[in-house]
Amino acid sequence: MRSQNNRKSKMCLAGFFGLLLLAGCGGSGISKVNYDRVKEGMTLQEVEAILGKGMEQASSNISVPGIAVEGFSVSGMSMSGKSLVWQQGTKTISVMIMNEKVISKAQFGL
Numbered sequence: 001m002r003s004q005n006n007r008k009s010k011m012c013l014a015g016f017f018g019l020l021l022l023a024g025c026g027g028s029g030i031s032k033v034n035y036d037r038v039k040e041g042m043t044l045q046e047v048e049a050i051l052g053k054g055m056e057q058a059s060s061n062i063s064v065p066g067i068a069v070e071g072f073s074v075s076g077m078s079m080s081g082k083s084l085v086w087q088q089g090t091k092t093i094s095v096m097i098m099n100e101k102v103i104s105k106a107q108f109g110l
Helices: 002-026 032-037 044-051
Strands: 055-064 067-069 072-074 077-088 091-098 101-108
Touching: 032 044, 032 101, 044 077, 044 091
Parallel strands: none
Antiparallel strands: 055 077, 067 072, 077 091, 091 101
């Protein structure tokens, strides 16, 4: 009787740790759940808190000077953008950032 209780306890404990492991794997990195958590308007830091550090694919900065003509003026502006990718096997998440905010995202294989 004691042997059966000991065995059941070990099986329950193993099952519990197995569930913890699965819960941890599903909640981090490249997954459909985490892709859905990324929203337009988030900062890169917020995205990296969900997906981890991404790999930068491209970036650019554009500055347009202001102009003034006969009392009419238009302020200058600058924009910066980058494209980041997270890959794990055949799973891919791409995120476009413009002026420090997410403007679009795409996924493949999730």
